[in-house]
Amino acid sequence: MRFSFEKLSKNLGVPVESSLGIFPVRESLLVKIEDDFGNSACGECAPWAGFGCGTVEQSEAFLEKCGGKMPSEIPTDLPCVAHAFSAAKFFLETQAGRNILRPENKLCAKLIRRSREETPACISEKILRERENGFSVFKVKIGLEKAAAELRFCEKILTAAPAGTRIRFDANGAFTEEILPELARLSESSAVEYFEQPLPATERNDAEIFEFSACTNAKFALDESVREPWAFPQNTRVVAVVKPLLVADFPRLLAWLENPAGPAVALSTVFENSFAGANVLHLACEHLATSRFRAFGLG
Numbered sequence: 001m002r003f004s005f006e007k008l009s010k011n012l013g014v015p016v017e018s019s020l021g022i023f024p025v026r027e028s029l030l031v032k033i034e035d036d037f038g039n040s041a042c043g044e045c046a047p048w049a050g051f052g053c054g055t056v057e058q059s060e061a062f063l064e065k066c067g068g069k070m071p072s073e074i075p076t077d078l079p080c081v082a083h084a085f086s087a088a089k090f091f092l093e094t095q096a097g098r099n100i101l102r103p104e105n106k107l108c109a110k111l112i113r114r115s116r117e118e119t120p121a122c123i124s125e126k127i128l129r130e131r132e133n134g135f136s137v138f139k140v141k142i143g144l145e146k147a148a149a150e151l152r153f154c155e156k157i158l159t160a161a162p163a164g165t166r167i168r169f170d171a172n173g174a175f176t177e178e179i180l181p182e183l184a185r186l187s188e189s190s191a192v193e194y195f196e197q198p199l200p201a202t203e204r205n206d207a208e209i210f211e212f213s214a215c216t217n218a219k220f221a222l223d224e225s226v227r228e229p230w231a232f233p234q235n236t237r238v239v240a241v242v243k244p245l246l247v248a249d250f251p252r253l254l255a256w257l258e259n260p261a262g263p264a265v266a267l268s269t270v271f272e273n274s275f276a277g278a279n280v281l282h283l284a285c286e287h288l289a290t291s292r293f294r295a296f297g298l299g
Contacts, residue, residue, distance in 0.1 A: 002068050003033045014113040019143035019174035020050050026271045027056045031084040043088035044276030045080045046245045050224050053246050054078045082248030109137040111298040116144050120156035137166045137295040143174025158189045166193040173200035184218035194221040201225040213237050230256045239264045244280050268297040
């Protein structure tokens with residue numbers, strides 16, 4: 001069995017802006033493996049800033065060094081490379097992997113693009129338009145301004161949210177623990193699905209999130225902190241946001257997803273290529289009917 005790869009680069013229609021910076025371009029590597037019978041399948045290597053999973057450049061250097069021969073060992077600091085091979089093998093060997101399903105809008109969370117210049121009223125108008133298109137769950141990036149201003153922004157969005165709307169506010173680790181009580185207060189709104197990664201991804205901060213969630217009604221999710229989903233505590237109200245392309249051991253991820261016990265899960269993308277995105281959609285469609293899983297998300 002051999003492999004080949006190509007570098008992909010696409011300009012995002014609207015740059016993704018978060019506390020980590022502005023990302024106008026998405027680069028990744030598409031890895032194609034082929035068996036002795038000419039059958040092939042692909043997996044994408046799509047590192048994303050802030051997740052501790054290496055860079056596209058580091059991944060490309062490793063793949064070039066392999067010279068097309070399947071690597072016997074992949075560095076632990078390149079989990080996205082490991083994912084690309086693991087996912088490609090799964091979809092090459094599994095018939096179900098070839099039957100890609102498309103979810104209905106109601107099963108997807110809609111990412112609402114936001115810039116610093118846009119007012120809460122502008123974002124609320126976008127949400128209202130997408131409600132008319134069938135979406136009910138929305139993801140909004142926060143942490144672009146100082147904490148006090150972002151809290152006011154969230155409050156105004158929640159006040160204007162139509163009945164039945166659920167909003168995921170993604171901070172990408174922008175806040176400090178002093179802000180958690182305010183997030184708990186905002187969590188009292190039925191329109192809040194969760195505040196995603198409010199603190200930077202560290203062991204200490206993760207422990208703080210789990211402890212604070214256990215003794216309050218705060219609605220939290222962790223994203224950048226979820227590098228090995230199977231290590232996520234089972235008995236917690238905190239939602240695990242899992243990006244399959246950032247998980248090195250794909251079969252182990254599948255086994256973890258099949259376990260009926262465990263935390264609530266939201267499968268999510270990292271703005272990957274359409275092929276890898278379809279693979280993640282397939283997983284989401286298989287699991288969304290179960291009680292553990294939330295609407296499929298973007299970014």
